[in-house]
Amino acid sequence: MPRQHFRSFHYAAPATFYPLAGRLQPLFMALAVVLAAIGLWIGLLVAPTDAQQGEGYRIIFVHVPASWMSMFIYCVMAFWAAVGLAFNIRLAAMMASALAPTGALFAALSLLTGALWGKPMWGTWWVWDARLTSELILFFLYIGFIALQSAIDDPRRADKAGAILALVGVVNVPIIYFSVRWWNTLHQGASVSMTQSPSMARTMLWAMLVMALAFWMYSIAVALARVRNIILERERQTEWVRHAMA
Amino acid sequence: MPWHSVGEFFAMGGYAPYVWGSFGACALAMSVEPWLLRHRRRQILRSLQRQRVADGVSVSWSPAHLESPR
Numbered sequence: 001m002p003r004q005h006f007r008s009f010h011y012a013a014p015a016t017f018y019p020l021a022g023r024l025q026p027l028f029m030a031l032a033v034v035l036a037a038i039g040l041w042i043g044l045l046v047a048p049t050d051a052q053q054g055e056g057y058r059i060i061f062v063h064v065p066a067s068w069m070s071m072f073i074y075c076v077m078a079f080w081a082a083v084g085l086a087f088n089i090r091l092a093a094m095m096a097s098a099l100a101p102t103g104a105l106f107a108a109l110s111l112l113t114g115a116l117w118g119k120p121m122w123g124t125w126w127v128w129d130a131r132l133t134s135e136l137i138l139f140f141l142y143i144g145f146i147a148l149q150s151a152i153d154d155p156r157r158a159d160k161a162g163a164i165l166a167l168v169g170v171v172n173v174p175i176i177y178f179s180v181r182w183w184n185t186l187h188q189g190a191s192v193s194m195t196q197s198p199s200m201a202r203t204m205l206w207a208m209l210v211m212a213l214a215f216w217m218y219s220i221a222v223a224l225a226r227v228r229n230i231i232l233e234r235e236r237q238t239e240w241v242r243h244a245m246a
Numbered sequence: 247m248p249w250h251s252v253g254e255f256f257a258m259g260g261y262a263p264y265v266w267g268s269f270g271a272c273a274l275a276m277s278v279e280p281w282l283l284r285h286r287r288r289q290i291l292r293s294l295q296r297q298r299v300a301d302g303v304s305v306s307w308s309p310a311h312l313e314s315p316r
Contacts (some may be wrong), residue, residue, distance in 0.1 A: 029280070044255075049248050055259035059268045066272065105275055113268040120264050218276060225283040232290045241294065242301075 012091050014231045015240040021224040028221035035214035043207030050204075059117040060204070064191050065212040067110040069219055070138060071173050073103035077145075078170040081163035091227075093159035094234070096166060097149060098227035102219050104142035110135055122186055130179035131187035134172060141169040155234055 011017045043061035050057035077099040084093030114132065115125040126132065145162050152158035180189050191200070191208065235241045249255045258265040 045247055045249070047248070049259065054261065056261035056264060058258065058261075058265050062268050062272045102279065105279060109272055109275055112271050116264045116268045116271075120261055222279055222283060225280065225287070229283065229286050229290060232287075232294070236290075236294060236297070242298070 012089050014091050014094070014235050015238070017091055018228055018231050021228050025221050025224040025228070028217045028224065032214050032217035032221055035210055035217060039207055039211035039214050042203055043211060047203045047207050048201055053121060056117070056120050057204075059113055060191065061207050061211045063110065063113040063117055064208050065215040066106045066113060067135065068212055069215045070103055070106035070110050070135070071176055072216075073099050073106060073219055074138060074141070074166075074173055075170065077103060078166045081159075081166040084159055085163040085167075090156075090159075090234075091231075093163065094227050094230045095223070096162065097159070098223045098230055099219075100142050100145050100149075100162075101226065102222050104139060104146065106215070106219070107135060107139035107142055111139060118186075127186055129185045129187060130183040131176065131185050134176040134179050137172055138169075138176060141165070141172060145169075 011020060049055055077096045080092045081096040083089060119125050145165050148165055149158040149162040152161055180187050
């Protein structure tokens with residue numbers, strides 16, 4: 001039994017995780033490319049024109065996946081930050097740091113594609129309403145996390161400070177998600193709801209879900225690539241990096 | 247297929263700048279990020295190599311060794 005226990009922590013060591021991440025990364029990137037090709041095909045060439053928004057609605061196929069990923073990545077980042085903080089596992093903290101820039105990127109893309117959608121449909125690039133404002137706060141949380149970590153020289157202290165910020169900020173995620181229900185907002189309601197049958201055509205829904213899956217696989221691929229960089233940088237003085245030659 | 251011609255497809259029913267702007271921004275961001283990561287990786291490997299040379303280790307060593315599963 002103790003041996004089994006030891007086994008489960010095998011990949012928690014950066015030295016063992018580094019080659020594993022290297023093998024998985026191209027796999028997830030390939031999946032992302034294939035799924036994106038299928039999603040774009042359905043979304044741009046199969047899905048019908050929307051009755052209300054014409055062709056402008058097609059922004060949904062990048063806007064919703066980017067927005068979902070910006071929230072989901074934050075949750076995963078907070079999870080790894082918590083694990084790193086609670087069990088003092090370096091790799092978990094490195095995973096949190098590796099996710100932040102990609103989460104920030106998706107938050108920015110969500111805001112940008114949202115503005116490009118808002119202009120023709122609402123007549124404005126931006127409104128200070130609950131959904132948009134809470135997403136902007138999410139973007140700032142990512143930026144704050146990155147800035148805080150880069151401002152602290154000692155990596156272990158940077159991990160701890162970042163983890164606390166990530167955990168405090170996690171309250172913002174349900175606020176974003178439920179904002180369209182809690183407040184009056186210009187933003188339309190949830191695209192996919194657990195309690196109602198989808199309000200859009202089946203092909204539209206499929207295109208959106210496949211694109212979301214593509215964005216998800218992409219996020220895993222880039223997070224793995226980034227965590228490998230972080231491992232190499234932080235472990236550069238260790239024996240295994242110095243003697244990484246076979 | 248909702249389109250009757252290629253021109254119609256690219257016009258996106260008059261929403262071309264918004265639709266293609268959104269898709270273009272995502273495509274650009276999601277190409278630049280992996281490229282930056284690869285670039286950073288090469289930088290790190292080069293500096294690791296320099297460090298080894300500075301350490302006086304004269305074995306033939308190339309960053310490629312970090313590729314192989316240990």
